[in-house]
Amino acid sequence: MSVDHASGVAAPKADPVFLHVRAGMTVIVDDGSDWRMADVIWVDGGARNPKVPTLFQVADVDTGIINWINADSVSNIIPRV
Numbered sequence: 001m002s003v004d005h006a007s008g009v010a011a012p013k014a015d016p017v018f019l020h021v022r023a024g025m026t027v028i029v030d031d032g033s034d035w036r037m038a039d040v041i042w043v044d045g046g047a048r049n050p051k052v053p054t055l056f057q058v059a060d061v062d063t064g065i066i067n068w069i070n071a072d073s074v075s076n077i078i079p080r081v
Contacts, residue, residue: 018053018071026078029058029069037061037078038069 021027025040038058046054053071060067 016072017077018056018074021053021056021071021074021077026061027056027058027074028076028078029073030075031073035075041066044068 021040021043023040023043027038027040029036029038038060040056040058042057043053044055044057046052056069056071056074057066058069059065
């Protein structure tokens with residue numbers, strides 16, 4: 001009789017998108033009800049681990065307005081052409 005020993009182990013999930021964002025990239029910011037495209041100016045790390053991004057300073061592509069956003073509001077990274 002064979003026993004499945006791996007049934008209690010969860011499959012690894014893919015990394016969140018914001019872990020791959022670097023300064024100079026263009027991203028899609030999803031605010032819940034609306035989305036916009038923005039260029040990342042600065043990536044700020046967290047207090048516990050400075051290598052994990054928590055905040056991004058972005059410039060809106062349409063308006064040019066610069067503001068800070070939470071890292072988890074980034075939904076996609078726009079590839080360079």
